[in-house]
Amino acid sequence: MKFGFVLPRGDARTAADFAQEAEAAGWDGFFVWEPMYGIDAWVALTAAAMRTERIRLGTLLSPVSRMRPWKLASEAATLDNLSGGRVIISVGLGALDTGFAQFGEVTDRKARAERLDEGLDIMIALWKGDPFDYEGKHYQLNNAKPHIPPPPPVQQPRIPIWVVGAWPRMKSMRRAIRWDGLLPARMDDKGQFVELTHDDLRAITAHIDTNRTQTKPFDIIMEGVTPGDDPAAASEKVRGWAQAGATWWVESMWETPEPEPVLARLKQGPPRLV
Numbered sequence: 003m004k005f006g007f008v009l010p011r012g013d014a015r016t017a018a019d020f021a022q023e024a025e026a027a028g029w030d031g032f033f034v035w036e037p038m039y040g041i042d043a044w045v046a047l048t049a050a051a052m053r054t055e056r057i058r059l060g061t062l063l064s065p066v067s068r069m070r071p072w073k074l075a076s077e078a079a080t081l082d083n084l085s086g087g088r089v090i091i092s093v094g095l096g097a098l099d100t101g102f103a104q105f106g107e108v109t110d111r112k113a114r115a116e117r118l119d120e121g122l123d124i125m126i127a128l129w130k131g132d133p134f135d136y137e138g139k140h141y142q143l144n145n146a147k148p149h150i151p152p153p154p155p156v157q158q159p160r161i162p163i164w165v166v167g168a169w170p171r172m173k174s175m176r177r178a179i180r181w182d183g184l185l186p187a188r189m190d191d192k193g194q195f196v197e198l199t200h201d202d203l204r205a206i207t208a209h210i211d212t213n214r215t216q217t218k219p220f221d222i223i224m225e226g227v228t229p230g231d232d233p234a235a236a237s238e239k240v241r242g243w244a245q246a247g248a249t250w251w252v253e254s255m256w257e258t259p260e261p262e263p264v265l266a267r268l269k270q271g272p273p274r275l276v
Contacts, residue, residue, distance in 0.1 A: 003244045005272030006031030006252040008062050008225075012261060013041050014049040020268060021050035025057040027271040031090065033062035033252065036069075038101035044077040051085040058088050062252065063166065063185070065096025067114035068107040071121035071141070075128045079155045087156030092185060092223075093118060094166030116140060119177060122163065129155055164223055169198075169206050179214045183221035183250075200246045207247030222247050225254040230270030240273045 007029045009020055021032040032050055036043040047059045059081065064074060074091075082089040095114045096102065102109050108117065120138040124146075127134045131154055133147035155161050160182075167178030168189040178184045186206055188198040207222065214220060224243045228236035228251075240251045251273065255264050 003240065003248065003275060004030040004250050005240075006033055006058070006060075006223075006250060007268055007272075008033040008035070008252055008254045008256075009046075010035075010254075010256050010258060010264060011041075012046075014046040016261065017041075017046035018049035018053045020265060021057060021059070022053040023265065024268055025054045027269050029057060029253075029268070029272050031058040031060060031250070031252070033060045033090075033092070036061055036064050038068075038105055038107075044081060047081055047089075048084065051081060051088070054085075056088075058090055059085055060090030060164075061092050062254075063092035063094045063096070063164075065100075065114075066093050066121040067095060067117035068102065068105075069121065071124040072128060072146075074121070075125040076152070078125075078161050079129060079152060082155040082157055082161055083153055089155070089157070090162045090164060090183075092164040092166075092183075093122065094185065113140075115174075115177070122181070126160055129160055162221075164221065167206075168195075169202060169209075175206075175209065176213075179210055179220070182218065183223055184210070185223050185225075200242050203243065203246035203248065210247075219249075221249045223250040223252060224248045225252045227255055228253060228273050230267045233274060233276075236273035237276050241275055244275060 007024050009017055017034055024032045034043045034046050043061050050059055078089055078091055095118060098109055108114055117140050120141050124136055124141060131151060133145050135145060136143040162182040164183035164185055165178040165181050166185045166187060168174040168187050171189055186198055188196050188202050190196050210220060228239050258264050
């Protein structure tokens with residue numbers, strides 16, 4: 003299992019400082035979120051890249067439905083080159099309460115899912131570097147090609163893409179297992195998100211093993227909070243998820259607005275499976 007840390011809030015300088023501390027403390031990944039309007043995730047990750055050498059850098063997450071796919075593809079490929087191939091993109095529909103309606107973005111779930119699928123298709127085609135046409139419901143491209151061709155991403159065949167998938171919604175799961183990783187969520191019969199259990203994750207892992215045809219490694223990412231001052235308890239908390247199939251644990255102190263306790267936890271390092 004690998005261990006990441008997401009910065010709940012902070013500017014680009016904070017991201018650079020915290021990413022450097024995260025690398026020194028032994029974390030495997032450092033992540034930031036993409037606000038509707040706020041600290042730009044890709045500027046923050048660029049600052050982090052300039053202060054680190056090993057740690058993976060990514061978004062958690064990028065709501066593709068409200069983004070220009072070619073802009074996101076440009077940002078990710080540019081950072082992948084700058085960082086020597088350390089980028090991970092996490093994508094999903096996004097949380098509506100982050101300002102979708104207020105900023106005039108599409109709020110319909112089906113339409114956002116369609117835009118997500120089309121956006122990912124376009125990003126992959128752009129990274130390949132060849133001119134292409136695309137005829138989708140929301141995007142139509144004619145002989146799309148860069149005016150000045152940029153270098154392709156360092157990582158091949160592509161930058162890893164992690165996708166939110168709602169279990170047991172099969173359409174959502176099919177979308178996720180096309181790519182490189184799953185951020186699992188549990189949805190009940192009424193369409194409400196509920197707590198995911200170890201049994202749920204075991205069922206998800208079995209479903210992936212049965213239905214995924216690609217041989218490339220596939221990640222399953224769990225988020226949560228562990229006590230940095232109690233290594234045994236932290237290890238126990240993540241062990242159950244690892245045994246159920248998770249390959250990443252991302253420490254996510256979303257409810258902690260002050261930077262001091264976030265930095266203190268980060269410096270304590272990731273949980274260890276002992």
